[in-house]
Amino acid sequence: MPAAVLAAIVLADLLVGRGQSVIGLLTMPPLLAATALGRRATIGYGLLGFTAAVLIGLYDDQYSDARVTAQTIRLLGITVATALAVAACTLRLRRETRLAELRAEAAATEAVLATAESLQLSLLGDPPQVAPLESTVRYLPASRHAQVGGDWYDAFTLPEGTTMLVIGDVAGHDAPAAATMAQVRGMLRAIAQATGGSPATVLDTLDQVLTDLGLHTLVTVVVAAVDRDADGAVLRWSNAGHPPPLLARAGGGVELLARTPERVLGVAPGAHRTDHELPLLPGDTLLLYTDGLVERRGAPLDDGFAWLAGAWEATGGEPLDRRCDELLAELGGRVDDDVALLAVRLPTAVPAQPGAR
Known part of the structure; x- marks a missing residue:
């Protein structure tokens, strides 16, 4: 384009004759070059324009006494x-x-975050299946962290048929926290298998093991055990400093399973831990979650709990996975802390497990 403009200006000057000068238009080629070409090309077109102006000035007789000032x-x-x-x-x-550079940095950051999220999901493993209970899990990384952290969910069945449900949070939002989470998750599974499923015993043993192994970290966790029978199920749970589970009854109504707070793991091994118990009926739903779901900057935690109860009750009757998705959608896609969810629902007809009490 600059070359074409330069040639057109020279040609125009030749066509209009010596009495008419269009030399002033030769400012255009370097300006056009600056919009699309490099510095050398811009300087080159500037020199060509200047040279063409000098030569056209000679052709047009622009250096006479009357015209030299204008030509200059x-x-x-x-x-x-x-x-x-x-x-x-x-x-x-x-x-x-x-x-x-910014695009390259953004692409690199996106790749790192995608890798980190994949790592986190691989540490969490495949979504747990604990038939005949219906289960759904979700994980949402914090918007301002590295997409890895200490939040986890788990669900598994013991040999005697008890279903274990776990939600926990290791302090931190980095790779070490994720690595510690994977260790704690594996140890809790092994302890549950060995101790027979009492949630309080599992937490007490895990707390001692963390101390014995020198894993100096803080862990909040809820461990729940579901024993099915012909009429429904019995829920037993113990809570180590974690947000209370939410129970939604099939007939309507929700409640937070808040009890007297007990210490997080990693503070005082040997602290007394309690099993709590209540019956579950067919169709009841239990939601376990981490604190990123209910904590808001500058807002009381009770406001988060109230929001959760209202939002969950508002989605009653919808499939479990859709209820979890709508719950996370209300967060607007940006959270200050990781969010992990584990929701389980008793089927409307619950077969009794072998050896149920």
Whole structure:
């Protein structure tokens, strides 16, 4: 384009004759070059424009006493236009370089976050299946962290038929927290298998093991055991400093299973831990979650609990996975802390497990 404009101006001057000068238009080629080409090309077109102006001035007899001042001003204008074009070209190239760097950084960050999220999900494993209970899990990483952290969910069945449900949170939002979470998750599974399923015993044993192994970390966790029978099920749970589970009854109504708070793991091994118990009926739903779901900056925690109860009750009757999705959708896609969810629902007809009490 700059070359075509330069040629057109020269041709136009030749066509209009010596009495008419269009030399002033030769400021255009370097300015056009600055919008798309590099600094060298811009300087080159500026020199070509200046040279063409000198030669056309000779052809048009612009150096006579009456015209030399005007011709000098034209040549000065082309020089100034070239200088401005080079400056504009330099700014454009710097801006384009910075934009390219930002795009590369964004792509690298996106790749790192995608890898981190994949790592987190691989540590959590495949969504647990604890038939005949219906179960759904969700994990939402914090918006301002590295997509890995200490939140986890788990569900598994013991040999005698008890279903174990776990939600927990290891302090931290980085790779070490995720690694510790994987260790704690595995140890809790092994302890539950060995101790027979009492949630309080599982937590007490895990707390002691963490101390014996020198894993100095804080862990909040809820462990729940579901024993099915012909009439429904019995829920037993113990809570180590974690947000209370939410129970939604099939007939309507929700309640937080809040009891007297007991210490988080990693503070005082040997602290007394309690099993709590209540009956479950067919169709009842239990929601376990981490604190990122209910904590809000500058808002009391009770407000988060009230919101959760209202939001969960408002979605009553919908499939379990859709209820979890709608719950997370209300967060707006940005959370200050990781969120893990584990929701389980008793089927409307519950077969008794072997050896149920």
